[in-house]
Amino acid sequence: MNGSSWGVAGLPDLGDRVAVVTGANSGLGYVTARELARGGARVVLACRSEARGRAAVARLLAEAPGAAAEFGRLDLGDLASVRAFAEGLPYDRIDLLVNNAGVMAVPYGTTADGFETQFGVNHLGHFALTGLLLPRLLAAPGARVVTVSSMLHALANVDLRDPNSRRNYRRWIAYARSKSANLLFTHELAHRLGGRLLAVAAHPGYAATNLQTAGPRAEGRRGTERLRELANHVFAQSAEAGALPTLYAATAPGVRPDAFFGPSFAMWRGAPAPSWRAPWTVDDRAAAALRSASERLTGVGLDLPAG
Numbered sequence: 001m002n003g004s005s006w007g008v009a010g011l012p013d014l015g016d017r018v019a020v021v022t023g024a025n026s027g028l029g030y031v032t033a034r035e036l037a038r039g040g041a042r043v044v045l046a047c048r049s050e051a052r053g054r055a056a057v058a059r060l061l062a063e064a065p066g067a068a069a070e071f072g073r074l075d076l077g078d079l080a081s082v083r084a085f086a087e088g089l090p091y092d093r094i095d096l097l098v099n100n101a102g103v104m105a106v107p108y109g110t111t112a113d114g115f116e117t118q119f120g121v122n123h124l125g126h127f128a129l130t131g132l133l134l135p136r137l138l139a140a141p142g143a144r145v146v147t148v149s150s151m152l153h154a155l156a157n158v159d160l161r162d163p164n165s166r167r168n169y170r171r172w173i174a175y176a177r178s179k180s181a182n183l184l185f186t187h188e189l190a191h192r193l194g195g196r197l198l199a200v201a202a203h204p205g206y207a208a209t210n211l212q213t214a215g216p217r218a219e220g221r222r223g224t225e226r227l228r229e230l231a232n233h234v235f236a237q238s239a240e241a242g243a244l245p246t247l248y249a250a251t252a253p254g255v256r257p258d259a260f261f262g263p264s265f266a267m268w269r270g271a272p273a274p275s276w277r278a279p280w281t282v283d284d285r286a287a288a289a290l291r292s293a294s295e296r297l298t299g300v301g302l303d304l305p306a307g
Helices: 027-038 050-063 079-088 117-138 151-155 171-196 211-219 222-235 244-251 284-298
Strands: 018-022 042-047 068-073 096-099 144-148 198-202 260-265 269-274
Touching (some): 018 027, 018 117, 027 042, 027 050, 027 096, 027 244, 042 050, 050 068, 068 079, 096 117, 096 244, 117 144, 117 171, 117 284, 144 171, 151 171, 171 198, 171 284, 244 260, 244 269
Parallel strands (some): 018 042, 042 068, 096 144, 144 198
């Protein structure tokens, strides 16, 4: 199934469903949260910054009067924060988890727990969050976990011999590895959970968000920041368009486990459609190895039988 003529008007009635969207204060995450709320879902905007998160909730409620939305503080670079967020959610069931938040091509750094920043935030934080919320996801019939990857995952496979890139850090390769990890994690979830939970992935193509400019801005590389702003303006599609594959994966009927959706035109822009993925992201053995390593690193297990 593809979404060649699909748009936000195609969202089903999401009334009485609870959705959690990480990184929802801006960009793709905000658009995803807003449209899910417009569809009737009660949406938790899970954000690192309380000020930006609460401002996003206020903006969402102004743009979607009558919607149900709330802020939850979540720092994916701190496993204590991930646990506190999961423990503090006041819902017995969660119908949809959108693992959207991420960092891209940042200088070498480590999370609060000592993991390389991109692998720690983009993969391990979401791995832990999903594992901690798994009982409540399984309590919701038809629940979905949508993890946002990138077309740039094709640059590199995960290297479990050096997951934290301590030997040779190259920011774009580290980013690609974290995005391949997102797809391997989706593959493993789909394999282990069978029909009990729908695990799928999506990517936005080239969408104009602050993800491209955050790294150079943090380093004071104003020239690079301006070049990326210009590229966003000239070449990228909007955040509204970039969020469509995620929304499609999250709500469209007929979506199959381990599907990967992106823009239809050259994985760059256009309506949602099934997307190409690197062959290493559907390797059963690699996916199981990543799960085992992630369980060891985070202390969070996916304690379910295979199949």
